[in-house]
Amino acid sequence: MTPGRYQSFESVAGDYDLTRVIPDATLTEIARILAREAHLEAGGLFLDGGVGTGRFAAPLAQAYPAQIVGTDISPAMMARISRKTAPGRIALAQADLQRLPFTDGAFAGALLVHILHLIELWPLVLTEIRRVLIPKTGVLLLGIEMGGRSALVDFYYELARTRALLPPSLGAAGIPQVLAHLSHTAQVETLETLRLAWRRVVPTARTLEALSRRTYSQMWSISDAAHQELLAETQSFAHRTFRRSEAVEVLKSRFVLYTVRWP
């Protein structure tokens, strides 16, 4: 099948990690779960599909160097990985997840986090992941960060939505749609994630800066003029709500992992 459209993060690589912060202890715990589910102690390979800046691949490579492979369409995103891990610990390949440059059955495990909403033919990605996993024993882990969104980002999106400025996702509409699709062929389980919850103190000024730089992919199709209006109204909302420019928000997040196995 001919691959469809997708949204590369090439232009926001420098800002990405500022908007997606997971505490180191939580990342270590996520890496431990990924390794356990994919039995990495047995020496198999693990693919981080849409590896981005290596948030998950880097801590995983700490314990399992030479077993971790990352792919992304954006070289600038992958270039950030060198700040988090020693050279050579993660094998990187620029590739489209709809057409992976790997042989069948090459991986013991694979990870997809915040990817499928960006790719038009997202079921094709799942077909490719299934192809490159070891038949029957290979496991796909789907991860998603929930909560943790600033009231300012919510305000901006709500305004954009009421003005019909937010297009539907290019790819999957959300995790329920992906799980429903998988339920026809795979066994899906939600992992216990009590320990994968955290709080973060975020200055409102930093959130406004991220909004002004359009760091969030849903904002990319909004015209410059409309974006400037939305931003001005969000700044005024921030002033009314928080009063002080050095105000902070406490954001509660959790990370949910699903295992997907094709019998």
Ligand SMILES: C[S@@+](CC[C@H](N)C(=O)[O-])C[C@H]1O[C@@H](n2cnc3c(N)ncnc32)[C@H](O)[C@@H]1O
């Ligand atoms: C929201 S980021 C998530 C990155 C990483 N998984 C994480 O959670 O930090 C989405 C990533 O998917 C990449 N991407 C988008 N379309 C892609 C495609 N067709 N093939 C490979 N990577 C793609 C983007 O360049 C970006 O780095």
